[in-house]
Amino acid sequence: METTSTLEKTLRLIALSLVVIFFMFPIFWIFLMSFQTNETILAIPPSVIFTPTLSNYAALITGKLTTAAGTLDIAFMRNLGNSIFLSVTSVALALVLGVPAAYAFARHKFKGSEDIAFTLLSFRFAPPLLVLLPLTQYFQWLGLSDTYFGLIWVYQLICLPLILWIVRGYFEDISADVEYAYRIAGHSWFATFRKIALPLAGPGIAAAGLLAFIFAWNNFVFALVLASADKQPVTVGALAFVTSSGIQYGQIASAIVLSVTPTLALALYAQRYLVEGLSLGAVKG
Amino acid sequence: MASTATLRKPASGFRISRKMLPYVLSLPALLVCIGILIPFITAVIYSFQRYRLSQPWARQFNWGENYLNFFTDPAFWNTLKVSLLYAGITVTLELLLGLGIALLLQRRSTVNNFISIMLLLPLMIAPALAALMWKLMTNPSFGILSYLASLIGLHDFRWASSPSTALLTVVLVDIWVYTPFIMILLLAGLRSLPTQPFEAAALDGVPRTFVFFRITLPMLTPYILTATLFRLLDSIQQFDIIYAMTQGGPGNTLTVFQVEAYLNFFQSTNVGRSAALMVILWAITYLLSNIFIKNWLRLRERARGEA
Numbered sequence: 001m002e003t004t005s006t007l008e009k010t011l012r013l014i015a016l017s018l019v020v021i022f023f024m025f026p027i028f029w030i031f032l033m034s035f036q037t038n039e040t041i042l043a044i045p046p047s048v049i050f051t052p053t054l055s056n057y058a059a060l061i062t063g064k065l066t067t068a069a070g071t072l073d074i075a076f077m078r079n080l081g082n083s084i085f086l087s088v089t090s091v092a093l094a095l096v097l098g099v100p101a102a103y104a105f106a107r108h109k110f111k112g113s114e115d116i117a118f119t120l121l122s123f124r125f126a127p128p129l130l131v132l133l134p135l136t137q138y139f140q141w142l143g144l145s146d147t148y149f150g151l152i153w154v155y156q157l158i159c160l161p162l163i164l165w166i167v168r169g170y171f172e173d174i175s176a177d178v179e180y181a182y183r184i185a186g187h188s189w190f191a192t193f194r195k196i197a198l199p200l201a202g203p204g205i206a207a208a209g210l211l212a213f214i215f216a217w218n219n220f221v222f223a224l225v226l227a228s229a230d231k232q233p234v235t236v237g238a239l240a241f242v243t244s245s246g247i248q249y250g251q252i253a254s255a256i257v258l259s260v261t262p263t264l265a266l267a268l269y270a271q272r273y274l275v276e277g278l279s280l281g282a283v284k285g
Numbered sequence: 286m287a288s289t290a291t292l293r294k295p296a297s298g299f300r301i302s303r304k305m306l307p308y309v310l311s312l313p314a315l316l317v318c319i320g321i322l323i324p325f326i327t328a329v330i331y332s333f334q335r336y337r338l339s340q341p342w343a344r345q346f347n348w349g350e351n352y353l354n355f356f357t358d359p360a361f362w363n364t365l366k367v368s369l370l371y372a373g374i375t376v377t378l379e380l381l382l383g384l385g386i387a388l389l390l391q392r393r394s395t396v397n398n399f400i401s402i403m404l405l406l407p408l409m410i411a412p413a414l415a416a417l418m419w420k421l422m423t424n425p426s427f428g429i430l431s432y433l434a435s436l437i438g439l440h441d442f443r444w445a446s447s448p449s450t451a452l453l454t455v456v457l458v459d460i461w462v463y464t465p466f467i468m469i470l471l472l473a474g475l476r477s478l479p480t481q482p483f484e485a486a487a488l489d490g491v492p493r494t495f496v497f498f499r500i501t502l503p504m505l506t507p508y509i510l511t512a513t514l515f516r517l518l519d520s521i522q523q524f525d526i527i528y529a530m531t532q533g534g535p536g537n538t539l540t541v542f543q544v545e546a547y548l549n550f551f552q553s554t555n556v557g558r559s560a561a562l563m564v565i566l567w568a569i570t571y572l573l574s575n576i577f578i579k580n581w582l583r584l585r586e587r588a589r590g591e592a
Binding site for chain 1: 464
């Protein structure tokens with residue numbers, strides 16, 4: 001059907017290799033760096049041959065950093081804990097709020113339903129600082145500025161539109177006839193929702209939840225503006241490392257590795273749903 | 286729909302009228318909506334005020350003054366220029382690169398599928414952390430990229446810390462993070478195209494450049510449009526990468542809208558100017574998102590139809 005010359009094959013191979021190197025090298029290099037001490041990191045020329053050390057990870061996990069000037073406390077594990085807590089609870093709340101709403105939007109065309117759905121979608125595209133800056137003041141008045149609750153609420157801006165629009169698509173894919181049949185048999189709408197709609201949309205809901213988790217985890221600006229020092233997730237915490245004295249480059253690298261591992265693992269696990277999630281249900285993978 | 290009303294015979298104790306049900310189900314999500322609309326309105330009000338955190342006593346409405354001042358404010362024009370430049374360059378390069386990679390990976394094979402999954406990884410890394418990774422790689426004393434630059438004769442190439450190369454460096458990071466986004470959308474688009482036109486063209490011996498420009502590209506346009514607008518909307522409001530990499534510096538080289546608003550609010554404590562900047566950015570994104578949503582809906586309908 002097509003005539004692929006050896007020249008073309010070679011060119012394709014070279015192009016693909018360059019692409020893979022460009023996108024994979026930074027991950028590979030930071031991974032290597034996380035097992036190195038400052039001495040080998042600073043060596044010129046840089047080398048991939050070194051004796052790997054786990055000291056960077058040990059320092060982060062114990063939270064104690066021994067330097068020439070004494071011991072230093074690093075709160076990275078706390079950041080990691082915050083990231084886990086904030087992401088998990090935000091997604092859980094978004095599922096509780098979003099799945100019934102998605103069901104309502106999919107099954108009932110009621111007055112204003114499209115307007116509400118699109119308003120929620122527009123949150124995905126509005127500049128976050130527009131609401132975040134006034135929110136800093138509201139949070140102070142409401143006493144939310146030092147709480148997880150305030151952050152979890154604001155994280156709904158990321159999680160809710162995603163869950164609503166993806167899950168709505170899954171509900172729309174379920175034939176309404178199945179639900180009617182079940183209702184004719186005398187079951188309530190709630191039983192129908194729980195026994196028919198939820199299980200059928202289950203995989204979609206799980207995928208939307210995983211994606212919302214990844215986006216919540218990767219968020220930076222919300223926590224930068226609103227989180228107090230002890231509530232900061234890894235994205236903000238790792239950045240603060242760069243300016244803190246006594247931290248070694250290898251420790252920054254291992255902090256990055258620890259921070260990105262959960263999302264990368266989840267992404268690989270949920271990769272089948274990524275296309276759909278990233279396009280908010282517009283493109284199917 | 287009318288017949289379903291007669292079916293109402295709840296077996297359990299849940300007694301919510303059929304008419305109210307959708308409202309009850311979407312009410313919690315709606316409340317969160319309203320919670321977000323309040324600070325939005327507050328921001329608009331701030332943008333019409335003379336309001337500095339350092340001088341709370343001087344706070345008063347000055348109506349359009351914050352906006353009018355922008356016309357004669359070189360810092361604002363710099364912000365607008367850098368934002369548009371950043372969005373323009375990143376989206377153009379990512380589109381070309383993403384389309385190229387998608388075409389390379391178009392044929393379904395184990396290797397291609399494996400590579401396309403691998404390429405997703407940068408997209409799944411938090412942009413702020415991605416910027417940090419590149420910061421380590423471009424560090425003047427040990428960064429691998431600084432070393433490689435010196436090998437090709439670029440001694441003392443200062444990447445993000447020099448005004449002449451700062452934009453290039455953050456654009457590079459943006460490309461690294463977001464090209465996979467365009468690639469994965471276009472790849473899904475390419476693979477969903479009907480095969481008949483291509484078979485017919487191959488049968489007739491139509492040249493491949495002709496096939497690409499007359500068949501592939503037109504059929505792929507809705508995907509390209511959606512991916513581009515999606516990226517444009519995000520790119521014009523880029524904050525994470527730029528802030529993590531340079532905090533808008535050196536000087537005001539990279540003070541894009543959100544970075545400038547952030548610095549205005551927290552450093553110069555000029556709330557009024559900061560809010561006005563955000564309202565302008567919001568107006569730009571609102572226009573863009575309206576165009577976007579039209580395309581996105583069309584694509585979504587199509588995806589639903591195929592399901």
